Amino acid sequence: MAATLYPPARYRPVRNTSGPMVQPTRGLIPHVQVGTGSLFGWFDNSASQVSSHLWLSRTGELEQYVPCDQRAWAQAAGNPYWISCECEGYPAEDYTPIQVTRLAELFRWGMQEFGWKAEITDSPNGYGIGTHRMGGASWGGHDCPGDIRANRRGDILSLATSQRTFAADPRDRYAGRPTVREGSTGPDVTELQNALNIVFGHEAPTGDPNRLTPDGTYxxxxxxxxxxxQRYASPWFGRIPDDGICGSTTWRKLGWILTGLNRTI
Structure with missing residues (x-):
């Protein structure tokens, strides 16, 4: 039997759910929250008449509100067929880098658990990664998630279908990454730079002189x-030698800090 709960997510069941999903589910619909903060209270309010299976914060935290074998109230006529994930932020904003990674991890898991097809679709009768707006009036007539986020589906799918093996525990997401150091180049360096910007609170793409440009050059x-x-004393690792080289221990420390991050350091 396929799993009903996504292991990395904190499970917070809500009352706004009804009936079983049509199996097998067709794929994933990433929604845009049009706001910030956990949606648990709103989705547990019977008067709101809305919910989603999951919620993804800008910093990569995940909450699950509805088991994957039950219907969330996210896209009207599409509810019986699609797993929904509300993503913190606004339609005019891009996903944060960690949100793209988390959505890729979620989609990879869905391919393994439910047999989701590695496709992008703009049809409610399709399979893979869709959008709320593809359902038209029968799905509520929304433009969700906006052009910027809808156009990132290719990046999410590419990452989900890469050879990278995602860890079941999100704290170990960087397991197996190669050691990188000054002079290294490539996508591992780019992801390291994006993660460092998140951890140190320099993620805004413009106007921050302390932001690392994620150009893949170390x-x-x-x-x-x-x-x-390395000098930062996290609750899990303390300090490690501050040689500026990102090896296995530093990669792991970075993953653990990101997972436990509720504020920047």
């Missing part, structure tokens, strides 16, 4: 930021 500023991460 230069002196990336070295210095890695050393700062």
């Amino acid at each position: 230069g002196p500023r990336t070295t210095a930021r890695v050393a700062s991460l």
Whole structure:
């Protein structure tokens, strides 16, 4: 039997749910929250008449409100067929890098558990990764999630179908990454730079002189930021040698800090 709860998510059941899903489910609909903060209270309010299976914060935290074998109230006529995930933020904003990674992890899990097809679809009768707006009037006539986020589905699918093996425990998401250091280049360096920007609160794409440019080139500023991460005494790892080289222990520390992050350091 397929799993009904997504292991990395905190399970917070809500009352706004009804009836079983049509099996097998067709895929994933990432919604845009049009706001910030957990949706548990709103989805547990019977007067709201809405819910989703999952909620994903800007910092990568996940909450699950409805088991995957039960209907959430997210896209009207599409409710029996699609797993829904509300994503913190607004339609005019892009996903944060960690949200893209989390959605890819979720979709990879759905491919394994439910046999979701590795496809992008704009039809309510399709399969894979869709959008709320593809259902038209029968799905509520919404534009969700907006052009910016809808156009990121290719990036989510590409990451979900890459050779990377996602960890069941999100704290270990960087397990097996290669050691990178000053002079290294490539996508692992880009992801490291994006993660460091999240951890240190420099994620805004413009106007922050302390933001690392995620260009995939491991230069002196990336070295210095890695050393700062290594010196930071997290509850799980304490301090580790601050040599500015991102090896297995530093990768793991980064994953654990990101998972437990409710504020920047």
